[in-house]
Amino acid sequence: MEFIAILLSVVLVNNLVFQGFLGICPFLGVSRKVDMAFGMGCAVTFVITMAGAITWIIMHLILHPIAGNMFGDKLALNFLQYVAFIMVIASMVQLVEMYLKKFFPPLYTSLGVFLPLITTNCAILGACLYIYMKPETQSFLNALTYAFGGGIGFMIAIVIMAGIREHLLFSDVPKPFRGAGITLLVAGILALAFTGFTGIGK
Amino acid sequence: MAAETGNLEQFKTGILDNNPVLVQLLGMCPALAVTNSVENALVMGGAATFVVVMSNLITSLLRNLIKPHVRILIFTLTIATFVTIADLFLKAYLFKVSQAIGAFIPLIIVNCMIICRAEVVAIKNGVGKSLADAFGIGIGFTLSLLTLGIIREILGSGTFLNYQVLPKTVWDTHAWIIMILPPGAFLTLGVVVGVVNYMRERGKVGA
Incomplete structure (x- = not known):
């Protein structure tokens, strides 16, 4: 039950994009076509899950200040948290990049510069930081569920957005609002819809 | 290349023509997330300015030592170090x-604005120009955050820097709560970006 609660909470109620403002840059940049958005969502989900698991291990077994690390030392290395996390994320992204280049070359070329930029997708670092901050994600499996749900939430958001933007191409938008302006307004209305989920769970 | 634009030009372009949030659409996440009050917007702008100035300074000093294929990693590690400093400072004093x-x-x-400045300016230019650019970008970022913060705080809570500016009796019962909630952030930024685009278009036609 706990897993379902965490999953629903992070996918719908506290969606990283609409409620947490994380990952806005790829959300605006890669949401022109549905298939590209889906590929991006998959890549982010993979990176976020792996990074969530690895940073949990790093934080709880090596840097954690209270319980003592795996060598039994009580190192107060909390200040290394950000540097360690960003290293993990950068190497995970490198891994995904190499994998896609070898096995899915068309997706690799269509994502282009946005693929290495997953490193700077704040949804990933944000999810890893929230896992460490929230009381309910302190156990490993809960943390993994939260990270996976965060990725799925991002994927849902970006795919919905891409679907709407494909239709926006045929509408007559006032010139100054073309591009970013109208996308942000649509995102605002979507966020309004997602606010409706607030009643579910915690 | 370095002699093409002066330091002053480089400083000004960050505030107006290349404003990171409103024109380049970089660093959108904090621009949306922390602008529900003017105070938060100011602190965020200050912290980001400190980080972009220091990272541009270090990157510019190291530019002849950094190998191209590891440069992104070096940028992120430099930035992470200064962010840790800013974070500890804010936790201690604010x-x-x-x-x-x-x-x-x-x-x-992971604010793309800062990595972008390191990649576009600091890695190729001397310390003076990199610093001028960083200050311009930092101030441009702070100003755009401030614009959003002012709009959202006044409409959402009827206050400015926690002082009541709109009639309290009305705003206690009829506040636009939506403005300080997430959807308000998207809508405000969307409208501001549209208005800025409109003004830039008009400026071009006039000139």
């Missing part, structure tokens, strides 16, 4: 605001 901003201070690390 605890309340730091709690309100929460995870968005560490998230300066």
